[in-house]
Amino acid sequence: MDNDKEFNPQEPETDFSADLITLTDEDGVNHEFELVDTLEHKGNSYVALIASYADDPAKALEGDGDLVIMKVVSEESEDEILEIIEDDDEFDEISDIFLNRLGDLFDFDSDEDDEED
Numbered sequence: 001m002d003n004d005k006e007f008n009p010q011e012p013e014t015d016f017s018a019d020l021i022t023l024t025d026e027d028g029v030n031h032e033f034e035l036v037d038t039l040e041h042k043g044n045s046y047v048a049l050i051a052s053y054a055d056d057p058a059k060a061l062e063g064d065g066d067l068v069i070m071k072v073v074s075e076e077s078e079d080e081i082l083e084i085i086e087d088d089d090e091f092d093e094i095s096d097i098f099l100n101r102l103g104d105l106f107d108f109d110s111d112e113d114d115e116e117d
Helices: 057-062 088-102 111-116
Strands: 020-024 030-041 044-051 067-074 080-083
Touching: 030 088, 044 088, 067 088
Parallel strands: none
Antiparallel strands: 020 030, 030 044, 044 067, 067 080
């Protein structure tokens, strides 16, 4: 019997890297965001993003950490296009869902809290 065989347990695959998305604004300027959550609601898809400072971690400490919520718009091409949510009621409903889902992970300041002080 050969007892010289090495035991090499397979390492579990873990990926702790952030899902980064680069958005280009109307002026052609690129902005990098981290995808923190996605949501399917009433037949539409939405994403929650925060500004990414992967290139400069010190900047992350200075950043305001605002949550950016956008609607996914499908076009004929394979790329998904994100757009702002124009309808106030739709935005309020979707942002409430995201804030409830992400509230334990992030400390969001709401405008309502500022008004009460």
